[in-house]
Amino acid sequence: MSGSCHEPAVAVEAPRAPTITRRIALAGNPNVGKTTLFNLLTGLRQKVANYPGVTVERKSGRLVGHERIEVVDLPGTYSLNPRSIDERVAYEVLVGRMRGEPAPDVVVCVVDATNLERNLYLVSQIMDLGLPVVVALNMMDALAENGLELDVEGLARRLGVPVVPMVARKGQGVDRLKEILLRGVPPPPAERRWMLMPAVASVVEEMAQRLGEEAPDVPERQRFFEALSALTSDPLLETWQQRAPRFYEAALEARRDLEARRVPYRQAEMIGRYGWLSPLVAEVLRKRPDAQERTLSDRIDAVLTHRVAGPLIFFALLLLIFQAIFSWAVPFMDAIEAAVAWTGEQVRAVMPDGFLEDLIVDGAITGVGNVLVFLPQILLLFFFLGLMEDTGYMARVAFIMDRLMRRLGLSGASVVPLLSGYACAVPAIMAARTLDNERDRIITIMVTPLMSCSARLPVYTLFIAAFIPKIPVLGPFDTQGLAMFSLYLLGTGMAFVAAWVLKTFVFKGESAYFVMELPPYRAPQFKQIVYRMIDRAKAFVTRAGKIIFSLSIVIWFLASFPRAELDPELTTARQELETWYAHARDSLETVGAPVAAFEELEATYEERLAPIADAEAARQISQSFIGRLGHALAPMMRPLGFDWKITAGIISSFPAREVIVGTMATIYGVARASDDEIILREVLRADPAYSPLVAVSLLVFYVFALQCMSTLAIARRELGTWKWPAVMWLYMFALAYLFSLFIYQGGRLLGLG
Amino acid sequence: MTTLRDLRPGERGRVTGYVSDQLPPRLFEMGLLPGTEVELIRLAPLGDPIDLKVRGFHLSIRKHEAELILVERL
Numbered sequence A: 001m002s003g004s005c006h007e008p009a010v011a012v013e014a015p016r017a018p019t020i021t022r023r024i025a026l027a028g029n030p031n032v033g034k035t036t037l038f039n040l041l042t043g044l045r046q047k048v049a050n051y052p053g054v055t056v057e058r059k060s061g062r063l064v065g066h067e068r069i070e071v072v073d074l075p076g077t078y079s080l081n082p083r084s085i086d087e088r089v090a091y092e093v094l095v096g097r098m099r100g101e102p103a104p105d106v107v108v109c110v111v112d113a114t115n116l117e118r119n120l121y122l123v124s125q126i127m128d129l130g131l132p133v134v135v136a137l138n139m140m141d142a143l144a145e146n147g148l149e150l151d152v153e154g155l156a157r158r159l160g161v162p163v164v165p166m167v168a169r170k171g172q173g174v175d176r177l178k179e180i181l182l183r184g185v186p187p188p189p190a191e192r193r194w195m196l197m198p199a200v201a202s203v204v205e206e207m208a209q210r211l212g213e214e215a216p217d218v219p220e221r222q223r224f225f226e227a228l229s230a231l232t233s234d235p236l237l238e239t240w241q242q243r244a245p246r247f248y249e250a251a252l253e254a255r256r257d258l259e260a261r262r263v264p265y266r267q268a269e270m271i272g273r274y275g276w277l278s279p280l281v282a283e284v285l286r287k288r289p290d291a292q293e294r295t296l297s298d299r300i301d302a303v304l305t306h307r308v309a310g311p312l313i314f315f316a317l318l319l320l321i322f323q324a325i326f327s328w329a330v331p332f333m334d335a336i337e338a339a340v341a342w343t344g345e346q347v348r349a350v351m352p353d354g355f356l357e358d359l360i361v362d363g364a365i366t367g368v369g370n371v372l373v374f375l376p377q378i379l380l381l382f383f384f385l386g387l388m389e390d391t392g393y394m395a396r397v398a399f400i401m402d403r404l405m406r407r408l409g410l411s412g413a414s415v416v417p418l419l420s421g422y423a424c425a426v427p428a429i430m431a432a433r434t435l436d437n438e439r440d441r442i443i444t445i446m447v448t449p450l451m452s453c454s455a456r457l458p459v460y461t462l463f464i465a466a467f468i469p470k471i472p473v474l475g476p477f478d479t480q481g482l483a484m485f486s487l488y489l490l491g492t493g494m495a496f497v498a499a500w501v502l503k504t505f506v507f508k509g510e511s512a513y514f515v516m517e518l519p520p521y522r523a524p525q526f527k528q529i530v531y532r533m534i535d536r537a538k539a540f541v542t543r544a545g546k547i548i549f550s551l552s553i554v555i556w557f558l559a560s561f562p563r564a565e566l567d568p569e570l571t572t573a574r575q576e577l578e579t580w581y582a583h584a585r586d587s588l589e590t591v592g593a594p595v596a597a598f599e600e601l602e603a604t605y606e607e608r609l610a611p612i613a614d615a616e617a618a619r620q621i622s623q624s625f626i627g628r629l630g631h632a633l634a635p636m637m638r639p640l641g642f643d644w645k646i647t648a649g650i651i652s653s654f655p656a657r658e659v660i661v662g663t664m665a666t667i668y669g670v671a672r673a674s675d676d677e678i679i680l681r682e683v684l685r686a687d688p689a690y691s692p693l694v695a696v697s698l699l700v701f702y703v704f705a706l707q708c709m710s711t712l713a714i715a716r717r718e719l720g721t722w723k724w725p726a727v728m729w730l731y732m733f734a735l736a737y738l739f740s741l742f743i744y745q746g747g748r749l750l751g752l753g
Numbered sequence B: 001m002t003t004l005r006d007l008r009p010g011e012r013g014r015v016t017g018y019v020s021d022q023l024p025p026r027l028f029e030m031g032l033l034p035g036t037e038v039e040l041i042r043l044a045p046l047g048d049p050i051d052l053k054v055r056g057f058h059l060s061i062r063k064h065e066a067e068l069i070l071v072e073r074l
């Protein structure tokens, strides 16, 4: 950009993007290089939004140098017969039925040259929509490495659409693709090049005609494809029930008819398309004499999915990820915490004391801090997940774990969301999107919040440190570490039990299947992993942030009102202190004391003020709405060993678990004291209302209870109903209550506590 | 009757048909159709699922589905 040095230093709002005149959609199977190509076509100015009603990201940008042309990166899909939510989005955009989004003007179908037949299956479906198609024949480098040669010209001629060979990772072929796109792409030839078995074809022709009469807005060239989809796919047929009821009936009728004649109509489309593509690929693909039977990827697989080495390597990797999340992230988390505290102090320093100051510092800034603190862990987790996805290892994890997970009503692909749950349930639930079986997906989402997330860690840490004596057990292990480990184990074990219960009693009889590609291993592109990591983290911060932010304000309000009447003793103490301070300052000023003396006085004053302020705060919270609620609900929680203070803490931590630590600090009047965590530990230990038994009961309560607004909100979005999130909250609360009850009462019977 | 499940690692076969019509459509879309050649590459560490090579790529399915696919050994 020229003359950028003359631009004002202040960031100026970017001018509004010019109106879109053309839309290019990037479609293709998963892992073929769509996003790599997308980044090349759009540069770094990308927009990530959501498709209406679902949490699938809509990634779009403008073609570099052509601001009026929009490029959209669609989720990967194997066919236009969608199974997962991601695939459904790709399907709806391509057939032009996505709300608020016209069908694209051109489709760039990205194809993995080393896996032509299956990739071309989708190309042939998209061609049947009548949309202009360009095939981006990617991974030409890998093709050569595998000892294969491809007649690109011949492929283009046989398909009837332009084909651009490329190596997206190295940027090769992109200029050629852009040239073709800018020149304009004609729609593919109108006559279908593949043959549908005649018995089915005649039925579909008839249906297509009926569709044309009943839904004339479906483009003429698309009708045959729509009719075929409605005939063979139940979910796609359903979409017509309202819009074209006679067409819908005709499809049902046609099915009955074909079934009676024992025509394998559900496989007819696949047989037809592969019947065209298989010989076509054989004609254009040549094996060089030096081609190897086993590729490098095959040889890597021999190790990574090996009977013994495979699981060992996987568990070693898990350990590494845990280590990263729980220790490498800590310094960053400390830094963020310090930064948030510092910001609060700065605001306190400039704002007049009072209501607004408290609202901003204790409500808003603390609330945002509660979310930001988890960012390092979430970024690290996303980095590892991105690495595993990008290299193709994730599919192997599912392959290795499927048998075990299936016993529990889950699938191999559930491993990733469950593991992510150790960091944070929000991204974990989002990760469940890749599960293409609805039953597996619901079960996975329902049990993921039982995995101990990092928000439980501060609670675990506080109460373990306060009540579990530290006794060495063996080597580096001690009782506190073991206690921590048991909490994780308890949550994880319960997740498996819950999954099994859901599978056995709620979703009984519904069969799940597992058909998964094991893609070739590829060297990761760190730049892309980092982009995606940042994208996802942004989504997390905005989604979770909004909710926690507003709820933190609500909780702050409930803890601050109604205002407690002043305690005369405290008021006197405060007044005396202030008078003393004013006098001392004056006398220092008159003698012209050095700055150090003033600072020392200031420190003494702060030190003496802290206990008074803390006592006032404790009084306040006890009389606030939360305090009253704590008193009111305490009888219900008493059988678990909880008094009104813990009850108030639990209520205040409804939006986010870790809030209980702050609430307890306020209740005990140590919030302002320096080193408040250590002091809080001491005062908790000193309070006769608590014993190790109460602590264990509370810890177990936090293992199970779903004290997280963000999780409920994300589950609602991903499952599209409040029913499941409600069930989730209730069953987790029931588990929490019953287990704590059992532990506390059982412990009492045994004479503990 | 030989099914895909009966193949041992390294063995190849050709799909001849299906035992049931309840197979997931995705299986057909991935190209596991009558006449297709498949090779059983290996079993997962716990014995299930299995890793197949079909049309030049690796496809993993469970034994439960493999049992429903008829093959002739090659």
Ligand SMILES: Nc1nc2c(ncn2[C@@H]2O[C@H](COP(=O)(O)OP(=O)(O)O)[C@@H](O)[C@H]2O)c(=O)[nH]1
Pocket: A028, A029, A030, A031, A032, A033, A034, A035, A036, A037, A076, A138, A139, A140, A141, A142, A166, A167, A168, A169, A170, A390, A391, A522, A523, A524, A525
């Ligand atoms: N060998 C090779 N790998 C590529 C090429 N383009 C992309 N990749 C790799 O393929 C994998 C999937 O790429 P990505 O763009 O995320 O694919 P998407 O899932 O279709 O969006 C990544 O590991 C890329 O590094 C290419 O031209 N050659």
Ligand SMILES: [Mg+2]
Pocket: A034, A035
């Ligand atoms: Mg992608």
